[in-house]
Amino acid sequence: MEKIPILRMGRFLLVTIQVDLYDRLAENLESDLVHMVRKTGARGVLIDISAVSIIDSFMGRILGNIAMMTKVLDAETVVVGMQPAVAITLIELGLPLKGVHSALNVERGMELLRSKIALQDGESQDDDIYHSIE
Amino acid sequence: MSILKEQDVVPFRNRVKEYAVKTGMGIVNQTKLITAASELVRNMLLYAKGGIALIEVVSRGRENGIRLTFADKGPGIADIKLALKDGYSSGKSLGLGLPGAKRLVSEFDIQSQVGKGTTVTIIKWKNG
Numbered sequence: 001m002e003k004i005p006i007l008r009m010g011r012f013l014l015v016t017i018q019v020d021l022y023d024r025l026a027e028n029l030e031s032d033l034v035h036m037v038r039k040t041g042a043r044g045v046l047i048d049i050s051a052v053s054i055i056d057s058f059m060g061r062i063l064g065n066i067a068m069m070t071k072v073l074d075a076e077t078v079v080v081g082m083q084p085a086v087a088i089t090l091i092e093l094g095l096p097l098k099g100v101h102s103a104l105n106v107e108r109g110m111e112l113l114r115s116k117i118a119l120q121d122g123e124s125q126d127d128d129i130y131h132s133i134e
Numbered sequence: 135m136s137i138l139k140e141q142d143v144v145p146f147r148n149r150v151k152e153y154a155v156k157t158g159m160g161i162v163n164q165t166k167l168i169t170a171a172s173e174l175v176r177n178m179l180l181y182a183k184g185g186i187a188l189i190e191v192v193s194r195g196r197e198n199g200i201r202l203t204f205a206d207k208g209p210g211i212a213d214i215k216l217a218l219k220d221g222y223s224s225g226k227s228l229g230l231g232l233p234g235a236k237r238l239v240s241e242f243d244i245q246s247q248v249g250k251g252t253t254v255t256i257i258k259w260k261n262g
Contacts, residue, residue, distance in 0.1 A: 020147065023140045054147060054165065056172040057230045085165035093169060093234035094220060 004029045006036050012113060013037065013075075016048040026062045034069045044113035045070050048106055050081030060095040067100040076101060076116045080109035138184040143175050146187055150202065153189050157198045159260045167200060167258040170235035174204045174254050177231050182208020182251065192257060199240065199259035210248040218244075 002025055007014040013036055015029070033045060045066070049055070055063070067077040078101045090097065101116075103109035135146055150171050154164045171187075178185040185206030192201045211217045220233045235254075236242040240262035246252040 020144050022144050053151075054168050054172060056169050056176065057234060058172075058176060083165075085162045088162055089165045089169045089238065092166065092237050093173075094230050094237070095234070 003032070006032060008036075008040055008042070011042055011117070012044040012046055012110070013040065013042045014046050014048075016051070018051045020052065020054060021059060021062075023058060026059060030062050030066050030069070033066055034073065037070050037073045037075045043075050043117045045075055045077040046106065046109045046113060047077065047079045048081050048109075049079055049086075050083065050105075052086065053083065055082075055086050055090055055095075057093065057095055060090065060093075060097055063097060063100055071099070076113055078103055078109040078112050080104065080106050135187050135189070136184065137175050137178055137187050140179060142184075143172060143179070146175055147172055150189055150200065153191060153200050154258075157191055157200060157260050159200070159258070163258055163260065163262070166238040167202075167256075170238040170256055170258070171202055173231040173235040174202070174256070177254075178204055178206045178208070182206030185251075194259075197259050197261065199257050199262065201255065201257045203253065203255045205251065205253045207251040210250055210252055211244075211246040212248050214244055214246055 004015060004017060004025065013033065015033065021029070036042065037045065047063070047066070063079060070077045079097070080103045082102060101112060103112045135149065137143070137146060147168050150168050151164060154167055159167070175187060185204060185208070188203040190201045192199050216222055218233050218236065220230065235256065239256040240259045241257040243255045244252065
């Protein structure tokens, strides 16, 4: 069976979608990703959709689900490389992909993930200091 | 082209793309048309367990475009006005399929009879 590969890169998981997904493949990716986040304790997920020419409401829902599911597992999801025509179509369709972070390309996506995680870790360190003073 | 299972969706979209490219449609309009087609094919699979999709090249005056017809023998839609409202869904989806598809194309027509089926016709003009 076809499968979308999920690569591990340090604290992040990296997914590059190279084909137009049919529904089963997209659903499998959703569940595989969530399991991988749990298994690896990844803090971020980066999904490269630069080769995806169509995002319809189904695919949009899958991306939204992935973002929300990984969020409750303490990982941030960033979608990168969306084609301009896809962005225009998504908004006209009425699907703003709420809760999904996005970045222009893989490099900027990685930066975004790093900064988000640094921010979170920073906050928790501050908490520790606060508690120790108490 | 008959659409009977989920795996038919991507080949159908590819066919639509071929025709759209042939008319010289730009990438943004192509993407809008294919996305609308994808929504409508999905509806057909979800609510009517499939149907027939027809792709035609049409012209009006100097303008060329693609007409897609989706005909199913499903349960039909009792209240079309409601079905065209954003966020309304009788299924578990986001309720964007019909109204979203309508926004993405130049012309949109829906005929439905309860118990007999639904036919949706859309046209996307090359420059529309």
